[in-house]
Amino acid sequence: MELTELGLDRALAEQATCGSGQRLARVTAVDRGRYVVRDEQGEVPAEPTGKFLHAAASSVDMPCVGDWVCVQYHDVSSHASIHDVVPRRSFLRRKSPGKNIDFQMIAANIDVAFIVQSCHFDFNVRRLERYLVMVNEGQIEPVLLLTKTDLVSAAELERMLDSIRAAGITARIVTLSNVTGEGVDQVKGLMVPGKTYCLLGSSGVGKTTLINQLLGRDALETAAVSGTGEGRHTTTRRHLVVLDNGALLIDMPGMRELGILSAGEGLDDSFADIKSLVARCRFADCSHNNEPGCAIRKAIESGELNPEHYQSYLKLKAESDFNEMSYVDKRKKDKAFGKMVKTVLKKDKRK
Numbered sequence: 581m582e583l584t585e586l587g588l589d590r591a592l593a594e595q596a597t598c599g600s601g602q603r604l605a606r607v608t609a610v611d612r613g614r615y616v617v618r619d620e621q622g623e624v625p626a627e628p629t630g631k632f633l634h635a636a637a638s639s640v641d642m643p644c645v646g647d648w649v650c651v652q653y654h655d656v657s658s659h660a661s662i663h664d665v666v667p668r669r670s671f672l673r674r675k676s677p678g679k680n681i682d683f684q685m686i687a688a689n690i691d692v693a694f695i696v697q698s699c700h701f702d703f704n705v706r707r708l709e710r711y712l713v714m715v716n717e718g719q720i721e722p723v724l725l726l727t728k729t730d731l732v733s734a735a736e737l738e739r740m741l742d743s744i745r746a747a748g749i750t751a752r753i754v755t756l757s758n759v760t761g762e763g764v765d766q767v768k769g770l771m772v773p774g775k776t777y778c779l780l781g782s783s784g785v786g787k788t789t790l791i792n793q794l795l796g797r798d799a800l801e802t803a804a805v806s807g808t809g810e811g812r813h814t815t816t817r818r819h820l821v822v823l824d825n826g827a828l829l830i831d832m833p834g835m836r837e838l839g840i841l842s843a844g845e846g847l848d849d850s851f852a853d854i855k856s857l858v859a860r861c862r863f864a865d866c867s868h869n870n871e872p873g874c875a876i877r878k879a880i881e882s883g884e885l886n887p888e889h890y891q892s893y894l895k896l897k898a899e900s901d902f903n904e905m906s907y908v909d910k911r912k913k914d915k916a917f918g919k920m921v922k923t924v925l926k927k928d929k930r931k
């Protein structure tokens with residue numbers, strides 16, 4: 581298998597500065613500090629060098645699934661050491677558990693994230709927006725999948741699609757049923773050889789069922805990594821797999837449902853309409869409450885801006901700003917933030 585088939589392209593390769601005797605490989609599994617890397621020859625266990633560990637400033641610098649790394653092979657290629665991580669083109673990350681505002685890299689170099697919601701019960705535009713923010717922030721292209729279309733009427737489905745568009749979401753949407761198979765081929769058709777994909781969404785929306793349909797030969801649940809060396813086997817489950825059609829899929833425990841993160845640019849991308857309105861307010865520090873010449877209020881009054889869409893922007897922005905604060909600042913603002921969220925939620929209910 582060529583490295584391009586594993587997702588390497590020229591832009592990524594140009595970012596790599598591997599030392600002599602080192603080569604590029606892609607991380608396909610991570611399990612408590614143990615790694616599996618794959619290159620043209622196959623998959624082998626790998627571990628970071630002491631020098632690399634020493635230089636890593638935070639957990640974010642550690643290799644994660646999907647990373648391209650500079651490796652050196654040992655013992656006739658039965659294992660490898662990781663010397664460097666090639667700068668990531670895109671990433672999924674989440675806030676580390678605990679009080680500190682710290683991030684955990686979940687996966688890297690993903691081209692497209694399928695954000696999955698079921699038409700049946702799970703459907704929620706606010707949550708879609710949260711996923712979109714995270715995916716945009718990570719420089720990943722989102723595609724929305726609405727599953728279980730067999731359980732709703734055509735009119736209901738149409739209403740859901742309308743509410744997504746009304747929220748200003750412009751991502752591609754595919755509607756599908758794992759039961760009738762409708763739409764599944766459309767998803768397959770979107771998956772290109774050598775590109776990397778993942779699925780995100782709540783439990784029970786049909787991700788596993790869909791993945792099994794996409795997988796074909798390489799059954800995810802049973803794919804355990806076996807080293808290339810004789811008798812050498814690791815039991816680490818493979819997290820990056822190659823589908824029958826050559827597309828690459830990253831799927832690992834705990835990555836599918838991600839809490840809301842520091843949003844930054846991702847927030848702006850998901851709410852580009854609001855950002856451009858804000859730029860038209862007369863005052864640069866407009867709070868969009870009572871100021872004259874406020875473009876936001878004007879747009880809401882004229883019906884150009886959906887008030888619900890604006891409310892969810894405010895909520896996400898508050899959360900994002902909060903996450904970006906230092907822990908001390910956060911503690912200080914804690915009370916005020918709680919109040920503010922309550923106010924926003926109340927406003928939301930009033931409309």
Ligand SMILES: Nc1nc2c(ncn2[C@@H]2O[C@H](COP(=O)(O)OP(=O)(O)OP(=O)(O)O)[C@@H](O)[C@H]2O)c(=O)[nH]1
Binds near residue numbers: 727756757782788789
């Ligand atoms: N009617 C209907 N049922 C579906 C569809 N897709 C999945 N299901 C059912 O929904 C249930 C949950 O599906 P899963 O594929 O396990 O959902 P998941 O998103 O992988 O859930 P986690 O593994 O918890 O993340 C199963 O009983 C599936 O058979 C669909 O398109 N229509």
Ligand SMILES: [Zn+2]
Binds near residue numbers: 869
């Ligand atoms: Zn304003």
